[in-house]
Structures are given as structure tokens and as C-alpha cells.
Amino acid sequence: MRIILLGSPGSGKGTQAQFITEKYGIPQISTGDMLRAAVRAGTPLGLAAKQVMDAGGLVSDDIILGLIQERIAQPDCHNGFLLDGFPRTLAQAEGLAAMGIVIDTVVEIKVDDEEIVKRMAGRRVHLASGRSYHTEYNPPKVDNIDDITGEALVQRDDDKEETVRKRLDVYHQQTKPLVDYYSVAGRTKLFASIAGVGHVNEITEKLFELLKQ
Ligand code: AP5
Numbered sequence: 001m002r003i004i005l006l007g008s009p010g011s012g013k014g015t016q017a018q019f020i021t022e023k024y025g026i027p028q029i030s031t032g033d034m035l036r037a038a039v040r041a042g043t044p045l046g047l048a049a050k051q052v053m054d055a056g057g058l059v060s061d062d063i064i065l066g067l068i069q070e071r072i073a074q075p076d077c078h079n080g081f082l083l084d085g086f087p088r089t090l091a092q093a094e095g096l097a098a099m100g101i102v103i104d105t106v107v108e109i110k111v112d113d114e115e116i117v118k119r120m121a122g123r124r125v126h127l128a129s130g131r132s133y134h135t136e137y138n139p140p141k142v143d144n145i146d147d148i149t150g151e152a153l154v155q156r157d158d159d160k161e162e163t164v165r166k167r168l169d170v171y172h173q174q175t176k177p178l179v180d181y182y183s184v185a186g187r188t189k190l191f192a193s194i195a196g197v198g199h200v201n202e203i204t205e206k207l208f209e210l211l212k213q
């Protein structure tokens with residue numbers, strides 16, 4: 001099963017990816033998590049990416065396509081994978097198609113911009129795994145502590161309101177056109193849009209229903 005989750009920053013891609021990857025036994029490939037790992041490791045890629053990410057922009061298509069090509073060649077991807085936060089530009093979608101990858105399902109998770117701005121203020125993340133929580137809507141069992149590892153949760157550097165608004169602009173300009181791209185027959189077996197508001201588990205159920213098809 002090869003799945004793409006499309007959706008604006010904060011639409012819940014990472015939150016839902018956890019449940020889908022667990023159910024289908026496939027890895028979650030989040031280019032954002034990969035870039036944040038490079039930032040923490042202080043690699044040249046991480047140093048360059050940090051500036052772009054903190055400004056709410058996009059890392060170059062060549063770099064991202066290189067990361068993805070390497071990642072999906074790993075043995076754990078042979079039975080499929082879930083792409084979270086990739087592709088984000090038409091060039092990235094075309095680059096993925098040029099690798100000969102056939103995508104089974106592309107789901108767009110739709111949430112209004114103002115709701116996103118509210119969500120991001122309360123988001124807390126476990127950086128090492130990418131797990132995200134919300135202080136009110138999706139709280140950890142213990143305040144500011146990751147449920148699984150017991151490690152501390154933090155706020156992401158790019159979750160300031162000003163940066164979130166910039167990321168939303170970039171989404172509308174560069175990523176939203178992928179909805180039209182994947183609506184064209186032959187580019188994925190199934191394309192669907194779902195509303196990303198409501199309880200986290202209601203959205204998971206909608207996704208599981210779609211993935212059965
Ligand atoms: P990335 O890490 O991909 O960030 P993003 O797409 O902006 O998405 P987020 O991770 O912010 O949100 P999400 O949809 O995963 O939401 P979440 O589940 O956490 O990218 C970061 C940066 O890296 C980019 O800006 C760019 O610079 C660079 N980058 C990454 N990929 C790239 C690429 N392919 N090309 C170029 N550059 C790239 O949920 C958000 C919050 O809402 C949480 O607090 C959560 O608990 C809460 N929540 C979730 N569901 C619900 C619900 N149903 N109701 C209420 N709250 C909810």
C-alpha cells in the first residue's frame with residue numbers, strides 16, 4: 001500500500017499517519033521529520049534547511065527528491081509506505097512519478113486556515129519520533145511528556161503564528177495544485193478529500209474506510 005497524505009501545515013497528517021502506518025505495517029516517511037533530524041544532527045543539509053524551515057519556506061526540490069529516492073529504496077519500504085509532507089510541489093510529484101512509483105491512494109485532509117493557526121499554538125511534539133500532541137485537543141497522558149518514551153515534549157521553532165501564516169501561503173500557492181494533479185486519471189488509483197475537523201479518531205475512521213477501497 002503506497003499512500004500520500006496531502007494537507008496544509010497542521011491539518012493532522014502526522015497525527016493520522018501514526019494510526020495508518022500501525023494498521024498497515026508500513027513506514028511513515030515524513031520529509032519534515034527527516035529534515036528536523038538533520039537539523040538536530042547538525043549536518044550541512046540540516047544547517048541549510050533550518051533557515052528555510054524557520055522562515056516557513058520550502059527546501060529545494062532536488063534535495064528533497066534525493067532524500068526520498070534514498071529512503072524508499074530501503075528494504076522496509078518494499079511493501080509500501082506512507083508519504084507525509086511529500087510531495088509539496090508539482091516538480092516533486094513529477095519527480096516521484098519519474099522514479100516509477102505507483103501510488104495507490106492520495107488523501108487530502110482539509111482544514112481552514114484559522115483553525116490551523118489555533119491548533120499550532122497548542123501543538124507539542126516529541127522531536128525524536130515526530131509524534132505530536134495538542135495541549136487541549138490531543139493531550140499526552142502526562143503534561144509535556146511523550147506517552148511512549150517518557151521524554152520531554154517541545155514546541156516546534158516554526159510554530160510561531162507569523163511563520164504558520166507564511167507556511168499556509170506557501171501551501172496554497174505551491175502544494176494545493178497537487179489536488180488537481182492527482183485528480184487526473186492514472187496518477188493515483190484513488191484520490192479523495194476529507195474534512196480534517198472533528199475528533200482525531202473520527203478522522204482516523206474516515207481514512208480507514210477510504211483505504212479499504
Ligand atoms: P512538515 O514537518 O511536513 O510540516 P507541515 O506540512 O507544515 O505539517 P505539520 O507537521 O506542521 O502538520 P501535520 O499536518 O503533520 O499536523 P499534526 O498531525 O502535527 O514540514 C516542516 C518544514 O520542512 C516545511 O515548512 C518545509 O520548510 C520543510 N519541508 C518538509 N517537507 C518538505 C518538502 N517535501 N519539500 C520542501 N520542504 C519541505 O497536527 C497539528 C496539531 O493539531 C497537533 O497539535 C495535533 O495534536 C493537532 N490535531 C491533529 N488532529 C486534530 C484534530 N482532528 N482536531 C484538533 N487538533 C488536532
Ligand code: ZN
Binds near residue numbers: 013015032084085
Ligand atoms: Zn507533520
